Amino acid sequence: SQTIHQWPATLVQPVGSPLSLECTVEGTSNPNLYWYRQAAGRGLQLLFYSVGIGQISSEVPQNLSASRPQDRQFILSSKKLLLSDSGFYLCAWSADTRSSYEQYFGPGTRLTVT
Amino acid sequence: LAKTTQPISMDSYEGQEVNITCSHNNIATNDYITWYQQFPSQGPRFIIQGYKTKVTNEVASLFIPADRKSSTLSLPRVSLSDTAVYYCLVGEGGSYIPTFGRGTSLIVHP
Numbered sequence: 001s002q003t004i005h006q007w008p009a010t011l012v013q014p015v016g017s018p019l020s021l022e023c024t025v026e027g028t029s030n031p032n033l034y035w036y037r038q039a040a041g042r043g044l045q046l047l048f049y050s051v052g053i054g055q056i057s058s059e060v061p062q063n064l065s066a067s068r069p070q071d072r073q074f075i076l077s078s079k080k081l082l083l084s085d086s087g088f089y090l091c092a093w094s095a096d097t098r099s100s101y102e103q104y105f106g107p108g109t110r111l112t113v114t
Numbered sequence: 115l116a117k118t119t120q121p122i123s124m125d126s127y128e129g130q131e132v133n134i135t136c137s138h139n140n141i142a143t144n145d146y147i148t149w150y151q152q153f154p155s156q157g158p159r160f161i162i163q164g165y166k167t168k169v170t171n172e173v174a175s176l177f178i179p180a181d182r183k184s185s186t187l188s189l190p191r192v193s194l195s196d197t198a199v200y201y202c203l204v205g206e207g208g209s210y211i212p213t214f215g216r217g218t219s220l221i222v223h224p
Binding site for chain 2: 044104
């Protein structure tokens, strides 16, 4: 069966510090991968998605970036965090592009920028 | 123009059947209807997807009328653990990435 991992679970970082969140998927090959952010009481905002190694599409221009160094690894980064970067970050996968509406989410990372 | 419209919140009691309706007047021919469930501090969970008529699984049923301009997620005999936010999404997949709105916050009372 497929499993998706995210870490860390929670993170408190000062403004201006760097960020690295990691997501890995097990039990599937060549998945589509997605990064979302959810502010308190709001819906999910798609940040990035990837259909393959090294292929990243950005949905929202901001100080975040994403990379996919391996087939089942997706990393979200920032060089300098802003207060507005606080939120709940979710990684998700789908079997392929055709199944983009059937996504499976990880446990999430709660980021607080102070 | 929003693709879907669903109630912001609903209240129910344990043991009742809950029906959450989603309006999607501009649904396209190739679009599917997908529902997710999200518990607090967790990622959304895919629960059901359909194209027309009725789909049922171990979690819920999805009713889609012939004109497909709306759909209803039915949760039989809810319990406290069904308290969650439910999202209705409409789209054909492919290069289209779903947009999660605010969903419907369902609160189940004892």
